[in-house]
Amino acid sequence: MESLASGSTLKFSEVRRDLTTQEAVEEANRCLYCYDAPCTKACPTGIPVPSFIKKIASGNLKGSARVILEANPMGATCSRVCPTEELCEGACVLNELSLPIMIGDLQRHATNWAMQADQPLFQKGSPNGMRVAVIGSGPAGLSAARELARFGYGVTVYEAKEKAGGLDTYGIVPFRLPQEIPLWEAEQVRKLGVDLITNTTIGEDIAAEEILSGYDAVVLAAGMAGVPFLGIPGEDYNGVYDAIELIEDIKESRITDHFSGKRAVVIGAGNTAIDAATCLKRLGAADVKIIYRRTEMEMTAYKSEYAFAKQDGIEFRWLAQPKEIIGDVYGNVSKLICDRVELGDMDESGKRRITVVENAQFEIEADVIVRAIGQKRRRELIDAFGLAHERGVVKVDPNTYQTSNEKVYAAGDVIFGTGKTDAMVVSAAEQGKQTAYAIHRQLLHPLLKEV
Incomplete structure (x- = not known):
């Protein structure tokens, strides 16, 4: 592009x-x-x-x-x-x-x-002869790497993308978080002697077995992947986007102003949905709607983000569930068919059940449709390390962040449970810190394990 x-x-x-x-x-x-x-x-x-x-x-x-x-x-x-x-x-x-x-x-x-x-604020610790691998350079991975480097560990961070920073670098809109901010934070970690290896995917460029055998401990902080499909007809039409990929393309300047005058619909009501909607507005979309199958009370976006979207003129449609995407003869999106729904009793997960209202379908004319209904789990990576998980959420000891493999620790979105709002950057950073402290206790201060 x-x-x-x-x-x-x-x-x-x-x-x-x-x-x-x-x-x-x-x-x-x-x-x-x-x-x-x-x-x-x-x-x-x-x-x-x-x-x-x-x-x-x-x-x-x-x-x-x-x-x-x-x-x-x-x-x-x-x-x-x-x-x-x-x-x-x-x-x-x-x-x-x-x-x-x-x-x-x-x-x-x-x-x-x-x-x-750009003055140095921290220094690396005296080398202790032990090595730790960190998988993923998002907030959890970089926080763990920085603390471990200050303890004197030799730390190598493996990142699949070209730049470090994870979702902070690629997945948060530039008018909220310019890319140079997370890149500066990553550079501060590198200056402590951490080896940041980018463009490297575990399982393709280096095997999980090689990581496990080559380091004294491993921190899995790979976050999550792209947005899952809606599972409705018509998702293969031109004009249907993954919200995470859309925001990355915008941050990487790989996308043009071809949204000018377009009618856009974003499906979902989390922070990523609002990021996508406000980006589209800034790229010239004439009309941007967010549809969500629940209500304002259940939306997972921050209140400040919701207010920001409304100030930007984003329209919200509640209790609307996508049913089918319709395209024109050229293979482009032309409209979205939705069911009206209503909420009922709570299910076993604590969410209210959704019931489709009969004979209440409606359509929204659209040139652009963006999926923003959460992110997929990295099950292949988790399985490569042989870790116990629940539907892609890695199981850890809540006190030590240690996984079912005592050599592997996990932090960030990879351990964040389902059915809740997105994990915060600040929480991931804290988990990375605490993971580093747990590794330090395990490897060099075993008598302090219970402290």
């Missing part, structure tokens, strides 16, 4: 600008620096929020960035994509008085300084 047309990069500028120095200091001085810090407790990585904010107030941006990144190796990314209104800012005591501290914006301000200054 051709690259983006001239001027298209403007459509993908970050939707939130950085705070000025004065704005950051003034906002930092609003903080009460709570002793019990409910904001810190609400952060999955436990960032000492009052500490990093106080350093901003005193002009110590290097110290602030170090506090953030010490706790969260993906702190620059998370300052942009975390649902702060549900985590740290949601726990801020000032919610009861006025407005919460803009913790996410302050975190972004400090980590922006770190990216621009």
